Amino acid sequence: MNVSRRIVLHFPPNITEQPVVYRLVKDFGLTFNILKASVSPGEEGLLVMELSGEQKNYDKGIKYLTETGVEIQSLSQDVVRDESRCTHCGACITICPTEAFSLEPKTRKVLFDHNKCVVCGLCVKACPPRAMILHF
Amino acid sequence: MAKTIAEINEKIRKGKAVVVTAEEVISIAKEKGVSRAAEEIDVVTTGTFGPMCGSGAFFNIGHSRPRIKLGGGKVYLNDVPVYAGIAAVDVFLGATALPDDDPRNKFYPGEFNYGGGHVIEEMVAGKDIRLTATAFGTDCYPRKKLETLINIKDINEAILFNLRNAYQNYNVAMNLSDKVIYTYMGVLKPNLGNANYSTAGQLSPLLNDPYYKTIGVGTKIFLGGGIGYVAWHGTQHNPTALRGDNGVPRRGSGTLAVIGDLKQMKPEWLVGTSMLGYGCTLTVGIGAPIPILSEEILRYTMVSDADILAPIVDYSEAYPQLKPDILGEVSYAELKSGRIKVQGKDVPTGSLSSYPKAMEIASILKKWIEKGEFLLAEPVAPLPGVESGITFKPLKERPIGD
Structure with missing residues (x-):
């Protein structure tokens, strides 16, 4: 089953230089559509995106993000x-x-x-x- | 072939009048030729739907027992102050009035979510309105305080009386400064970031009758979804504004004062409106029928967006400082394409006046006339024209002294 959700990612300053989104695509086969981004090296980053893929891979991707230290919120607005x-x-x-x-x-x-x-x-x-x- | 309004009304009564909108007439007249089109078409209907600050309403709320004289007192409708300096239980509510506790622009830009225009919309929608009043008390009007709900269906009169509506052409607003400005022409982005305009162009009543040859005092119109009348020329009526070879004003020029019974109007055509950082107002729907009395009058109604030019005005400096400078002129056809070129820059355009709603008004008025429900009224006096020499004067400030 495919899912598509709009999520807000908060990146702690230490991981803003890691290719997090690339890993989502490469390792979990997810597709993304960036809706809003504010990423500067050394500062907390913010990324609003629509993330889609198979439920199983989506869950793995979210788990990966959480483990990396990214804080995830669903886009509630x-x-x-x-x-x-x-x-x-x-x-x-x-x-x-x-x-x-x-x-x-x-x-x-x-x-x-x-x-x-x-x-x-x-x-x-x-x-x-x-x-x-x-x-x- | 000259027709009279009486002859056209006879055809309307019989359900035989030929009515087209000011948009339809353009292609019809081109196809059939002016003389045949003028022969066949009886009425051209127009429409406009935009924020019009010169709007307001009078209410007579009826006498309470014991009586109260609101005149000279303080009166509010849903916390919006109304003018009570008239007879005992008459009040006037202006579209731009704000509740006393609205923060205005203290937190810039102010939101202006509720004001006079919104009260008018809710009143027309049949909602109960809170009236609160204090008065000083007299022998014949002893009461000093009144708090009650009122409803449009219960009060004696509710009269929409708009002192300035239906501007014949208007500025295109832009911003030359380096910061965002909040105006009655909407949010204007810095460095010529966007351009906002506000007329229905080829559908607008006075742009189809540039010399006021048919629209005059007493003309029956579509007003706020019901029937209204032209009461007078509107304030700031400026017939001597610069005109093109086609007679169409190239600047803001003529205006209308209009009046009508609010009780038969509809809330979708009188919409409470909030301009960020500027204030509250009322978006008003107006449509005027133009009787095709001659080929000349038909020719005026053939005006299209490409033939109407509007001045581009900088609202960061020229407008507030009352400087006459303009950044150029642009046609409504260009404005409606979505982008215009200003000082070499490609700029997106936006409108404050709704063309689809203007179209709907012209179509509703057309239907009313076709069905024989709406007869044309003969004007009782003309609007001041070019020959009147009337101009739009700035204030001549003079010191009061001591």
Whole structure:
């Protein structure tokens, strides 16, 4: 069975220089999609990613991460759109750093691609009718 | 071929009027030719849906027993202060009013999650609203304190009265500075990072009637999902603004004051709105029907996004300092492509006005007219035009002295 989860990884300063993600791919056959990264040598690193693979390998990968000293949290926040409040104005489009919003050319409606969202929350307060909601 | 409004109304009554939206008319008139299109089309419907701060509502809440004179007292609706300096139980709620305890921009940028516009939306939605008031008490109005729930269906009048709506063209806002700024035109990223605009362009009421030849005082319109009327020209109405060869203003120019019974409006067309770091307002839906009385009037309604130019204004310096400088002009066709070129930089664009909602308004109004439910009203007075010489004046500050 395949699983796909969004997780937040906290790297202690001593392992930010190790190729942790590479090992996940090489040793456990997992695929990843980095949603957000803040890694500087010598400092605590943060990586938000979607990790996918077979359940068995996924569990092994998580075990490997834990043993290496990486602290793992599931991505507990999620940004969703309240369709009843969205007026499709487009104020969010240029605010989003990952271009999760786009215009449907024909109808000029604003599309929200949840997969591109990194849950930064910038759109939540920039949305004039407050249609973007941060879920915990 | 000149038609009259009375003749068009006769056709509407019979269910025979030919009605098209301001978007549809562009291709129809090109295909059929102006003269045939003007002959066949009776009404062109327009629409716009954007934040309009010049909005507000009057309420007459009815007299309590014993009576209280709110006039001269302090009155709040859901903690948002309303203006009570009128008759005993009349109040005015402005779209930008904020609760006294809102932190404003103390924690910059302020969030402004709830204000006058939101109270109007909830009122229209039929929700109970908390009214709290204190007054000084008189012989005929002895009561000094009032706390009650009110509901739009119970109070005597609820009148939407927007002093300035439906701007004929508007600025495109950008930011030349090196830090993010929070404006009524949205969040503007530094170093020309984005460009925000706010009109429906080719669908916008006054851009389809640039010289106010059909829209005047008394024109019946779609307002907030119900029926309203043009009450007057809006404040800051500026008919003498720079115009293109097609007559279309290239700067913010004409405006409308509009009025209507709030009780028959709908919350989806009057949306409480929060502008980060700026304040609260109300997003208003307006649509005006344009009777095709002549070929000339039809020709104006054929205006397309490519024919409408807007000025690009720097909101970090030129706008706040009231400097007339602009960074250039850009058409709505370019703005709607999603990217524009400004000072050699490729910039993404965003809108504060919803085109899909504007389209929906024009379509709803079209349906009302086709079904014979909405007759056109003959204006009782024109809006001041170019010949009025009216301009938009800055404040002339003078020292008060001692």
